[in-house]
Amino acid sequence: MVKARFYIGQLIEHNLFGYRGVVVGVDSCFNHTDSWYESVAKSRPPKDKPWYHVLVDESDYVTYVAERNLRTSLEDRQIDHPLLGHYFDRFDGSRYLPRQGLH
Numbered sequence: 001m002v003k004a005r006f007y008i009g010q011l012i013e014h015n016l017f018g019y020r021g022v023v024v025g026v027d028s029c030f031n032h033t034d035s036w037y038e039s040v041a042k043s044r045p046p047k048d049k050p051w052y053h054v055l056v057d058e059s060d061y062v063t064y065v066a067e068r069n070l071r072t073s074l075e076d077r078q079i080d081h082p083l084l085g086h087y088f089d090r091f092d093g094s095r096y097l098p099r100q101g102l103h
Helices: 035-038
Strands: 013-014 022-026 051-056 062-066 070-071 088-091 097-098
Touching: none
Parallel strands: none
Antiparallel strands: 013 022, 013 070, 022 051, 051 062, 088 097
């Protein structure tokens, strides 16, 4: 089993596109369709490494990103996304704390 580098509630940044976000789900390996991978994952990240479900800051977009395309955000400011309250109870100043039952 591959250990994930990021965790639910962690603030991240995308290496290529520069957007900030928060992790809301972690898959130990790619867990989407082959057709999605072929059409969206243009850089062909490895399928056998962790992938993350991410709420994108200042949008209503939820994305699916390979671990190699993410880094820890250097900013601790909160993100703006309409689904934050669905996943998290609060922000502790550096990370979001998941709602009960979503860990």
